[in-house]
């Protein structure tokens with residue numbers, strides 16, 4: 001979908017790390033109308049898909065002589081790589097450059113320390129690859145409204161965006177929506193496995209589980225009803241769903257497991273900051 005702010009970007013967007021998330025964001029920017037000549041990518045191991053974008057005008061591994069022209073640096077390397085990668089990125093950061101990081105656990109203070117620049121910390125998720133991601137973002141106080149608008153356009157190119165004022169929320173955000181797609185995919189895996197246990201051929205169980213998770217996700221997306229209402233709509237009194245839910249909603253049940261899982265991911269995000 002065309003995005004006016006993306007189309008009006010006049011500086012260069014430098015993407016550091018064009019892997020699964022960085023690559024998905026780049027795809028979204030170009031689909032949203034960002035001029036490929038406005039994009040540069042730094043990544044020592046680009047995929048063939050990213051390398052092919054060079055022919056469209058995307059600059060690959062530019063020299064530091066382009067520093068000063070970088071409007072926004074988007075950092076999408078692994079958090080564990082950041083200290084090393086960030087030092088190499090610092091020369092690209094000029095006075096007016098904003099730095100948008102999607103790295104789990106990496107704090108605004110750490111980004112300011114390693115790279116400088118006006119920092120936006122964001123947490124997207126992999127449905128970004130099909131324009132259906134959700135990103136939560138928090139801006140440092142020195143980020144101007146113009147810089148925030150560009151960051152918002154870059155993040156919104158892959159789905160919806162929620163801005164928060166409190167950076168301390170980002171660890172739990174990472175646990176819920178950043179990592180969240182993995183929990184849903186695990187649900188599809190385990191639903192299929194349980195179907196096989198119940199006697200279904202594996203291929204049929206896999207297809208039923210996949211389509212059930214995908215269709216339910218789409219229903220949740222399109223419906224205005226609460227997820228609890230959609231669940232109740234499936235559940236006939238004394239029927240099959242009620243029998244399964246008495247297990248899933250028993251004690252211990254999915255609620256306890258999910259609380260423990262989210263607590264573990266939140267804690268890991270905090271540890272990555274150290």
Ligand SMILES: NC(=O)C1=CN([C@@H]2O[C@H](COP(=O)(O)OP(=O)(O)OC[C@H]3O[C@@H](n4cnc5c(N)ncnc54)[C@H](O)[C@@H]3O)[C@@H](O)[C@H]2O)C=CC1
Nearest residue numbers: 017018019020021042043045076077078079085103104124
């Ligand atoms: N995969 C996910 O679901 C999500 C990932 N994130 C964050 O996104 C970041 C990237 O994660 P993925 O895309 O999953 O990892 P990935 O491993 O697919 O991508 C990382 C990329 O960084 C490149 N790279 C390594 N060293 C570099 C350097 N010095 N300079 C530039 N590029 C370098 C690698 O070649 C690779 O292409 C992480 O910080 C992660 O926390 C955030 C939200 C969701």
Ligand SMILES: O=C(O)[C@@H]1CCC=N1
Nearest residue numbers: 104174177178179180
């Ligand atoms: O697992 C991770 O650390 C990253 C951050 C959120 C999703 N993937």
